[in-house]
Amino acid sequence: MADSQPTLNSLAAKITELSETFTRYLKDNNIQQPTFAADSPTSYSSLSPEAFVTRQLLADALSDLWYLSQGPSESIYNYVHSCIPDASALNILNHFDFWSAVPLDGTASYPEIAQRVSLPEDVVRRVLRHAVTLRLFEETDPGKSSSNIRHTSRSAALARNAGLKALVSSVLDVASAPMMVMPEALRKYSRGKPALTQDMDETSFALLYSGGKLGNHKTSWDLLENDGEGENKGWRQRDFVSFMAYIKEIFHLEGVLLDAYDWKAVGKASVVDVGGSAGHDAFALAQKFPELTITVQDLPQVQTVFEANVPEDLKDRVSFVAHDFFQPQPVQADIYIIKLILHDWPDHEAVKMLRAMIPGLKPGARLVLIEYIGNQGETEEPALARSIQNMGTASDLRIMALFNARERPVDAWAKIFRDADERFELAHVNANPLTFISVVEFVWRG
Ligand SMILES: C[S@@+](CC[C@H](N)C(=O)[O-])C[C@H]1O[C@@H](n2cnc3c(N)ncnc32)[C@H](O)[C@@H]1O
Known part of the structure; x- marks a missing residue:
């Protein structure tokens, strides 16, 4: 109905109302508002779930205002024209570490930056001229060729935070090119079929990397482990480790693993963190529960980061x-953590991975699956803000491109365990839409 449609003015009014609610919350809770200045806070610290939802409703209204202010055709044109150059500029700045080529409390000239990042000055100028339109850096004398460059809060956040930098590298540098060949992969392997191919040789990633010029890599894990020469080999895996630890920080997920299970009640127990990265979760768990002994398992290139970071008092x-x-599975433990692992694999691979666990399982062993709920399935709850849904749908498409995998609701996880073996008994489910995390516990009845 036309009269229920948002208009420029109704959206502007909604934006005013939502920003007032949001800024009142910040004021009441002494949370400092970021600005664009380089010394601004790098994020809003500890928003309540309600304030987070208000902020995302504000993001929805802002994007609607943008769409309507441009009109249907130009909003598409403008988006298509800029979205890839925007992402590429960010990726280049990050890849060549422009962040540390400019001092946080001063300025740098274009020639100085060019020298520090080892790129031609003309390229540096062109990339930065685009970047400043995105409030990534700014010119001291906008438009003048003699202008110097200084940080904004957005570029400074990347200079200050290795985890954020690793996130940009892992998501943009590794996953964006495969996403651009998705139409070709779908046309080649899934067109006219009732379901997406589940073959890991038929992912967009595998298609992009099959020609050899970019290296022959079947999965992004293979690229992460093997890219780079000599000492540099595995640099992407080390970046990914930093990205995983950062995800925990930005989404305040510290408590998720600690609350996922009654660790205190189990007392003295052995735990395996399967695909546990460089131990960021294991360290937190072992620190809080001194009776646990934890084995972290992951791919070989992760080990150096683990060794560099394991606290002295946890080494035993x-x-x-x-x-x-x-x-x-070589380790017989009481509890196995499988956190943010299986969503990266299509069903039959996830089943294969669970079956590989069986040789290590003793009767009564527990498997604690912790997954992001990118797909809530059918629900009676009111629809989430579009910008929140978009976080789930974006990662769903990314794992489609990389792995032919999908984000799954809780029911689908239960089915995967049943398909792997009837002796996996579902013991407990805790799906929290506010943290977007589901914890599903299974007991081995072998
Ligand atoms: C999305 S990360 C999750 C890491 C960690 N569990 C967490 O929650 O932060 C997936 C992990 O699986 C690891 N991985 C991928 N393929 C693997 C394999 N075949 N065997 C063991 N680990 C693997 C990756 O190196 C990465 O650390």
């Missing part, structure tokens, strides 16, 4: 073993 209780989780 937390260890790292390089282990491919498609090979038989």
Whole structure:
């Protein structure tokens, strides 16, 4: 109905109302508002779930205002024209570490930056001229060729935070090119079929990397482990480790693992963190529960980051073993954590991984699956803000491109465990839409 449609003015009024609610919350809770200045806070610290939702409703209204102010055709044109150059500029700045080529409390000239990032000055000027339109850096004398460059809060956040930098590298540098060949991969492998191909040789990623010029890599894990020469080999995996730790920080997920299970009640127990990265979760868990002994398993290139970071006082209780989780599980433990692992694999691969666990499982062993709920399934709840849904749908498409995988609701996880073996008994489900995390616990009845 036409009269229920938002208009420029109704959206502007909604934006005013939502920003007032949001800024009142910030004031009442002494949370400092970021600005564009380089010394601004780099994020809003500890928003309540309600304030987070208000902010995302504000983001929805702002994007609607943008769409309507441009009109249907130009909003498409303008988006298509800029979205890839915007992403590419950010990716280049990040890849060549422009962030540390400009001092946080001063300025740098274009020639100085060019020298520090080892790129031609003309390229540096062109990339930065686009970047400043996105409030990534700014010119001291806008438009003048003699202008110097200084940080804004957005570029400074990347200079200050290695985790944010690793996030840009892992998401943009590794995953964006495969996403651009998705139409070709879908046309080649899934067109006219009732379902997406589940073959890992038929992902967009595998298609992009099959020609050899970019290296022959079947999955992004293979690229992460093997890209780079000599000492540099595995640099992308080390970046990914930093990205995983940062995800925990930005989404305030510290409590998720600690609350996922009654760790105190189990007392003295052995735990395996399957695909546990460089131990960021294991360290937190072992620190809080001194009776736990934890083995972290992950791919070989992760080990150096683990060794560099394992706290001295945990060395006798937390260890790292390089282990491919498609090979038989070598450790017989009381509890296995499988956190943010299986969503990266299509159903049959997830089943294969769970079957590989069986040789290590003793009767009564627990498997604690922790996954992001990117897909809530059918629900009676009111629809989430579009910008929140978009976080889930974006990662769903990314894992489609990389792995032919999908974000799954809780029911689908239960089915995967059943398909792997009837002896996996579902013991407990805790799906929290506010943290977007589901914890599903299984007991091995072998
Ligand atoms: C999305 S990350 C999750 C890391 C960690 N569990 C967390 O929640 O932060 C997936 C992890 O699986 C690891 N991985 C991928 N393929 C693997 C394999 N075949 N065997 C063991 N680990 C693997 C990756 O190196 C990465 O650390």
